[in-house]
Amino acid sequence: MSQRHALSDDQVEGELRKMTTFIRQEALEKAREIQIKADEEFAIEKSKLVRQETASIDVLYEKKFKQASMSQQITRSTLANRTRLRVLSARQGLLDELFQHARDRISSASDDTKQYQAVVKGLVLEGLYDLNEDKVAIQAREKDYGVVKQAIEEAKMEFKDTVGRDIMVEIDEKNPLPEGLAGGVVIVGGGGKIHINNTFEERLRLLEIDALPTVRETLFGKNVNRKFFD
Structure with missing residues (x-):
C-alpha cells in the first residue's frame, strides 16, 4: 500500500x-443570474402594470369625455329650447298684436255708410x-237695418242677373245681432237650420286662421317659419 503524504499547513490553507x-465566484455568478432574472421579471411586471394603468386611464378618460359630451349636448339643447321658446313667444306676440290691430280697425268699418x-x-x-x-x-x-235693407235690394238684383231667378230676402228682426259686434250679417237658410256667419269678427277669425302661415312666412321668412312653427 502506498502511503499518503500529509499536507502541510500552508498547503491546506492554499487549498x-x-x-x-471558487465558492465565492459561484455565489457571485448565481447572484448575478438571480439579479438579471429579477430585473427581467420586474421589467415585465412593470410593463404589465403600465399597460393596465394606461388602459384604465383610457377607459376613465373615455367615460369622462362621454359624460362631458353628453352634458354639453344637454346644455346646448336646453339653451336652444329656451331660445326657441323666447323666439316663439316674441313672434306670437307680434302676430297677436297684428291681428288685434285689425280687430281695432274693423270696429270703425261701419262708420262710412256708403262703403x-x-x-x-x-x-x-x-x-x-x-x-x-x-x-x-x-x-x-238693429242700427244697421237701414243700410242692410239697401244692400239686400242691390244683392237681390245682382243675384237675379247672375242666376236668372228672383229670391226672397228679408231681415230677421226677431233675432238681431248683438250691438257689440263690429258689423256684418248672418245669412240664414234651410228653414233656419243653416247659418252663414259673415260678421266682421267671424271673417277676421277665418282670415286669421287661413292667413297665419302666409303672415308668418312674410314676417319671419320661409325657412324660419318651417323650423319654428311646423
Whole structure:
C-alpha cells in the first residue's frame, strides 16, 4: 500500500483559499443570474402594470369625455329650447298684436255708410250664392237695418242677373245681432237650420286662421317659419 503524504499547513490553507474563491465566484455568478432574472421579471411586471394603468386611464378618460359630451349636448339643447321658446313667444306676440290691430280697425268699418253698404251687399250676395235657395233671412244689428235693407235690394238684383231667378230676402228682426259686434250679417237658410256667419269678427277669425302661415312666412321668412312653427 502506498502511503499518503500529509499536507502541510500552508498547503491546506492554499487549498482552502482556492475552495473559498471558487465558492465565492459561484455565489457571485448565481447572484448575478438571480439579479438579471429579477430585473427581467420586474421589467415585465412593470410593463404589465403600465399597460393596465394606461388602459384604465383610457377607459376613465373615455367615460369622462362621454359624460362631458353628453352634458354639453344637454346644455346646448336646453339653451336652444329656451331660445326657441323666447323666439316663439316674441313672434306670437307680434302676430297677436297684428291681428288685434285689425280687430281695432274693423270696429270703425261701419262708420262710412256708403262703403259699409257695399261691403254688406257683398256679404249678403256671397250667402245667397252659397245657399242658392228661394228664401233666406238676414240677421244684422238693429242700427244697421237701414243700410242692410239697401244692400239686400242691390244683392237681390245682382243675384237675379247672375242666376236668372228672383229670391226672397228679408231681415230677421226677431233675432238681431248683438250691438257689440263690429258689423256684418248672418245669412240664414234651410228653414233656419243653416247659418252663414259673415260678421266682421267671424271673417277676421277665418282670415286669421287661413292667413297665419302666409303672415308668418312674410314676417319671419320661409325657412324660419318651417323650423319654428311646423
